[in-house]
Amino acid sequence: MGRSALRRKENQHFTEDLTQVSQAPGADGYRSDGWETVIGLEVHAQISTKSKLFSGSPTDFGSDPNSQVSFYDAAMPGTLPVLNTAAIDLAIKTGLSINGTINKISRFDRKNYFYPDLPAGYQISQLYFPIVTNGYIDIDLPNGPSTKRINIERIHIEQDAGKSIHDLSPESSYIDLNRSGIPLMEIVSRPDMRSSDEAMQYVKKLRTILRYIETCDCNMERGNLRVDANISIRRPGEPFGNRVEIKNINSIRFLGQALNYEAERQIMARESGEEIIQETRLFDAGTGETRPMRTKENSDDYRYFPDPDLRPVILTDERIAKIMGGLPELPDAKRARFIMEYGLPESDAAILTEDMVTARYFEKAVSASKFKESPRLIANWITGELFAFLNKSGKNIDELAFPIEYIGELVDLILNKTISGNIAKSVFARMVESNENPLKIVTDQGLTQIRDDSIIKKVVEEVIAKNPNQVDEYKSGKQQLFGFFVGQCMKALQGKGNPEIINEILRKALG
Numbered sequence: 001m002g003r004s005a006l007r008r009k010e011n012q013h014f015t016e017d018l019t020q021v022s023q024a025p026g027a028d029g030y031r032s033d034g035w036e037t038v039i040g041l042e043v044h045a046q047i048s049t050k051s052k053l054f055s056g057s058p059t060d061f062g063s064d065p066n067s068q069v070s071f072y073d074a075a076m077p078g079t080l081p082v083l084n085t086a087a088i089d090l091a092i093k094t095g096l097s098i099n100g101t102i103n104k105i106s107r108f109d110r111k112n113y114f115y116p117d118l119p120a121g122y123q124i125s126q127l128y129f130p131i132v133t134n135g136y137i138d139i140d141l142p143n144g145p146s147t148k149r150i151n152i153e154r155i156h157i158e159q160d161a162g163k164s165i166h167d168l169s170p171e172s173s174y175i176d177l178n179r180s181g182i183p184l185m186e187i188v189s190r191p192d193m194r195s196s197d198e199a200m201q202y203v204k205k206l207r208t209i210l211r212y213i214e215t216c217d218c219n220m221e222r223g224n225l226r227v228d229a230n231i232s233i234r235r236p237g238e239p240f241g242n243r244v245e246i247k248n249i250n251s252i253r254f255l256g257q258a259l260n261y262e263a264e265r266q267i268m269a270r271e272s273g274e275e276i277i278q279e280t281r282l283f284d285a286g287t288g289e290t291r292p293m294r295t296k297e298n299s300d301d302y303r304y305f306p307d308p309d310l311r312p313v314i315l316t317d318e319r320i321a322k323i324m325g326g327l328p329e330l331p332d333a334k335r336a337r338f339i340m341e342y343g344l345p346e347s348d349a350a351i352l353t354e355d356m357v358t359a360r361y362f363e364k365a366v367s368a369s370k371f372k373e374s375p376r377l378i379a380n381w382i383t384g385e386l387f388a389f390l391n392k393s394g395k396n397i398d399e400l401a402f403p404i405e406y407i408g409e410l411v412d413l414i415l416n417k418t419i420s421g422n423i424a425k426s427v428f429a430r431m432v433e434s435n436e437n438p439l440k441i442v443t444d445q446g447l448t449q450i451r452d453d454s455i456i457k458k459v460v461e462e463v464i465a466k467n468p469n470q471v472d473e474y475k476s477g478k479q480q481l482f483g484f485f486v487g488q489c490m491k492a493l494q495g496k497g498n499p500e501i502i503n504e505i506l507r508k509a510l511g
Contacts, residue, residue: 035270037263038232038240039199040191043206044184045094045216046160046224047087053159053183054081054124061222065176073181075119080309087183088313090215091131091157092323094185097213097330098152098206100135104315108157108307117162117175125186126156127304131313137209138332139201140350150202151190158184179223185216191230191240196259200252203227207252208331212356220250227255232276233266241266242276246283246290258283262290334359342366342375351383358382361397361404368408371415378411385428402435410438422495423447451498453505456489459497460505463488474510482506 052059055070072079095102107129110122132155138147160182165174187206193199207225210216218225227249232241244262249255261283266276281290329337331353338349338359353359365378386407390397397404410427413419419427419442430441442448450456463485464471474481489502 033267034235035233035263035267036236037194037196037259038191038234038243039193039195039259040230040243041189041193041199041202042228042230043187043189043203044160044226044228045187045210045218047090047157047183047185048214048216049084049086049090049183051084052181053084053087053157055181056082057181059182061224063178065174066178069177069180073119073177075121081124081307083310083313084183087157088131088315089319089323091155091185092315092320093213093327094187094210094215095132095135095155096320096324096327097209098132098135098137098155098187100132100152100155102315102320103129103131103133104317104320105129105312106131106156106315107312108310109304110307111158111302111304113302115161115164116173117164117177117180119162119177119180123159123161124307124310125158128306129312130154130156132156137202137205139198139205141198141201148192148198150192150198153188153190155185155187158186160184191232191243196256196263199229199259200256203252203255205331208354212328212331220252223250226250229255229259229262231259231262231266233263233270242278244276244278244290245280247280247293249283254283254285257285257288258290261288265290328356338362342379344376344379348376348379348383352379355397357396357398364404365408365411368405369412369415371412374408374411374415377414378407381407381411381428385425389432400432402431406431406438413438413442417449417451417498418442419447419449420495420497420499422490423449447496449498450493450496451501453501456493456497456501457505457509459489459492460485460502460509463492464509471510482510485510 046059047053050059051057052070052073055072057068057070057073060068070079072081092102106126108124109127111125111127112122114121133153135152135155136149137152138149140146141148160179162175162177162180165176168174189202193202207218210218210225216224220226229246229249230243231246232243234241244266246258246262249258262281269276277295279295280293282293283290335346335349335353338344338353339346342349344352351358352362362379362382365382366375369375369378386397389395410424410431413427414421414424418439423442427438427441427447430436430445431438434441467485467488470481470484474485485506486499486502489506490497490499493502
């Protein structure tokens with residue numbers, strides 16, 4: 001399945017899940033049962049670099065196990081890290097895009113823990129001096145046009161661990177270090193979300209931004225975007241409760257399911273007099289439940305200390321300004337411009353700007369049209385007929401064999417009365433099959449709209465003569481039969497009659 005089709009599928013699951021969420025909070029943030037859910041998210045986004053964070057090993061997906069591992073990735077004695085500066089620039093770009101503060105001095109720390117897929121016995125991360133702090137993004141609330149600001153505490157850079165594989169043999173586990181050292185941004189929100197709806201909207205919006213600025217491809221199926229969700233509950237006036245962390249959620253749909261389950265589990269426990277234990281849990285997509293993984297560690301347990309092999313990252317104003325100057329138009333700004341410049345409804349603008357390629361193609365189609373009123377019709381064709389074709393074919397919009405400008409030309413044929421909307425659908429079907437210009441299809445197949453009054457008048461007279469009973473019913477007050485006469489005329493004209501002229505002549509003929 002192509003990227004565009006996959007993204008539309010992700011968004012479809014996202015929309016479906018919104019209808020399944022129960023106990024949404026009221027205006028005061030509390031559910032109808034009096035509990036408040038408090039949610040903060042840690043989003044791990046793989047930085048789109050060609051090599052790893054501290055070595056020159058490639059980051060290609062799907063390679064043979066342990067085929068992209070340098071001596072440093074395997075923690076061989078005497079090897080030293082060399083910082084990938086491209087990862088730093090992409091983290092700065094991300095920080096600017098989420099309205100964050102870029103810290104001119106940041107530092108790497110060692111996070112110590114022991115696990116088979118972490119050969120060094122520590123992970124290099126940024127605890128004390130992260131590269132970005134104090135950002136935010138605005139999300140659309142699911143049940144209305146209003147927005148909510150979700151504050152982002154920090155973005156820090158860290159290396160990924162390898163992968164443990166347990167299902168190849170009942171007696172053994174295996175280690176694949178291809179992911180070891182992959183550069184990650186951990187984007188940590190504040191606990192500002194109060195429902196699974198808001199959490200899903202937040203990840204969806206963040207994913208759109210990262211794809212716009214091309215700092216992460218956000219392919220959740222490949223693990224390039226993963227979410228750790230922290231959730232607690234409380235009564236009005238209570239301080240924050242003990243939080244539970246749900247690790248490594250790899251889809252927006254699963255995020256909603258995991259948070260809904262965990263909220264209900266914690267509420268049932270509290271109402272039964274049990275205390276919520278701070279712990280880490282995993283979400284089982286098969287059962288829709290969370291299960292304990294380990295008791296939650298604190299930062300002290302990891303014995304953080306500055307990495308002695310890496311110097312602090314020192315940034316200049318010039319470097320930050322250069323990256324700022326290269327930022328594209330971001331989703332919110334583009335959506336507002338589409339509404340203002342093209343007169344699009346909010347819903348159409350939101351769909352078209354959800355993906356940068358789709359937004360770019362929309363504007364190419366508009367540029368090919370000669371009519372000022374075409375943008376809304378072009379938007380309808382892209383989100384309707386074209387998306388339906390892409391979903392069916394599994395293609396991306398940038399994999400179309402015909403130029404997207406053809407959509408603008410097809411809309412022009414409707415607006416200049418050359419063809420009707422119904423005929424346009426058959427022209428479109430032919431266009432995606434043959435990749436021919438729409439005007440050529442119309443000309444070759446003789447689909448030009450019939451506007452000759454004498455021809456249409458003759459057809460109207462024949463339809464009236466063939467349906468005397470319906471004529472009598474219409475004249476006796478059954479006005480809805482007018483559509484029947486229009487349909488019969490269009491059928492006789494093979495769909496090529498001009499609807500306005502047909503309506504005008506029919507009304508006169510029927511009195």
